[in-house]
Amino acid sequence: MADYMPKAQSVLPFKYDSGWTGIPNAIFEIYSFHPKFTASCLKVYIFLLHRYNISLGYAFPTHDQIADTLGLNRITVVRAIKALKELDLIVVDKSHTCDNDVYYFKSPLTERNAFEQRFPEAIYKRIEHKKTRLKDAQTRHERKVDFKNEIKN
Template identity: 40%
Template sequence: MSDKAKALPFDATAGYTGIPNVILTHYQYFPKLNGNAVLVYAFLLKFYNADYGYAFPTQEQAARALAMSDSTYRNAVKTLVQAQLIQTVENGGGAKNLVYYFRKPIEDEAEFFRMFPEAAENKRKQDAIWSNIGAKRKARVV
């Protein structure tokens, strides 16, 4: 067990679904990648089947388990596809369910922002907002 896992107040070696850190860093600036999309991403990771190479919960199963509407679930999946985090394929059965393939997240920040200029613009705006907030706080202290 790693030192980091030992520091947690619970056993982190089993029963957990890990989310790549990059999802919580520069992917956060991807348009429409909100908490619902991250929750769906984590849920799909939980259902990933290494033997098959994909996840295949039904849309109804996922929406119900996540306590979200079908449309909220579908919008989150659409965002994950646009962010190139997953690829979906209809399973070909009569139920029209999807099979979810995971794509490797872009870890290099510069590459990510080149690929998704809207995310780079969102980051620039957020950096400006937080810079302004920092300046105001500093001015109050002086």
């Protein structure tokens, strides 16, 4: 079969032999509504997943490696790591062999109710987002009606 794609790559919609990094859906669908979960947090989280060493059980890039790879400054990296710790997505420890931190992953919460019970500040952001999206939809509808009326005239 010419179009056969190995099972490990079947999650991507195209053949890609240079490696890829998976990310739990809850990160996009639930954690994104936490006020401290910024785009930089997402980038750092994905990078840490990318650098996870399965045989050691942790990731161990330096802050400089993270910053340089992602095009962030060190302060942004430090803030993102702090937020990821507060959101209980990672545990940070000192390396016993090097001078840098090591990052252990924790399973994200997968139910919105459990997440919002643990992090009630996410409720407000989700509600505000919903209001903004409804207002945006209403504005688009009004523009569409205005456009149709202009065409009729």
